[in-house]
Amino acid sequence: MKNPDEKYAIFWGCTIPLRLPWIEKAYRLVLPKLGIHMVDLPFSCCPDPLASKSLDHTAWLALAARNLSLAEEQNLNILSMCSGCFGTLKSAHEEIKNPEVKKEVNQILSQVNRKIKGSTDVLHIQQWLVENFDSISEKIIRPLQGSVASHTGCHYTRPSDILQTDDPVYPEQLDALCEMMGLEAVDYPDKNLCCGTGVGLTDRPAASGLIKRKVIGAYKAKAQALVAHCPSCILSYDSGQMMLLRKDKSIQPLPVFHLMELLGLAMGLDPDDLALGEHAVSVEEVLSRII
């Protein structure tokens, strides 16, 4: 299905609207400037590609299919703001291409008077940005300065046979987007290390260990900030890092930006319009150096 006029059903997920509304603010300011028409639908949790998928495959798939059917009713493709939601919904979209699976899912959906054809495709916001790279680069009116460490995260690229986005081991897109905004994207040893959200479900200290490795690696590579786009990764590196900083004085605080905040700034948004004061690790000092 091809979306007319770049009109998409926006999939916010749980974490952005309920825990990190400052990310939603950045999206709602920037997406219209990029020419995206946002449609909000009453989606539920995607459901998550970690815990829910571990408990029961049928329920996970049927709940995802229900979400897909809401967009399908409106003849819209889904644009996902969250990598976890993207992973679930794109995987479900692919699984439903199997007629046997679709039949089984539709048997469950029929109990709530729903049906899925499988026509709604799922796109992640970073895919859209990459596809529209040239037109976006023309909108960069205030190139940013300084160096950042990009973190693509796990569920944007993997499982790569299904998601088909960036390289699952050596991702390059986020660096290219940072460079488009004028920033230097540093190379660092743990660039593709998981943020620890999945690990943290069963082992919190192990997740903290991963956050620490990431922050130290980026800091040693002389990055002034981390850049990510997945809300779970942001939660790990922002609030998770804050918790770590309270106990571990050996770490230098490293601010974390959401990609959309930087894009907004590079497109000339007033920093006061963004909710930059909502970050757990303060971005105030680094902000004065990058714009």
Place this chain on the structure above:
Amino acid sequence: MEKIIEQDIKAKLEELSKLVAPCLQCASCAAACPVFQTHFERNPRQVALRLARGDFSDVLADEAFWWCGSCYSCEAHCPQGVPLTHVFFELKRLAVEASKPVPKLIQKIGERLSEGFISPATPDVQEKRKKLDLPPVAKPDLQEIQKILDVSGLSQKLKS
């Protein structure tokens, strides 16, 4: 729902054994695994080895698969294309079906599905959304969600 019986468990483990059969034991999975980075005793290669050898005696009992964070790094690095993250998912779901213990937070997330969203809202989120001039969060149809959870069998599994 009828409890999964021993024979079904064995049949499923044999299926998984076939999936890991091409494993070379090269440990690329371990090198790429974020869990292994902090716990050397949690080694995905060893889970693959036991399954490949048909050593099923305590695969479900020692719960080694629950620490997998589903990042798919092992699959991305495997030179033999072994779908190890998928195998871990299958082991977790098999343990749920067999009514083995489930980590608390994973059980909790399953229970929250019926509320529409699994991430708990921060206490001040409505106030913050207002301050940021954001529209109210669209409310999902909870009756539909409950029905899907019941029909698919997850509600029952969460109770047991």
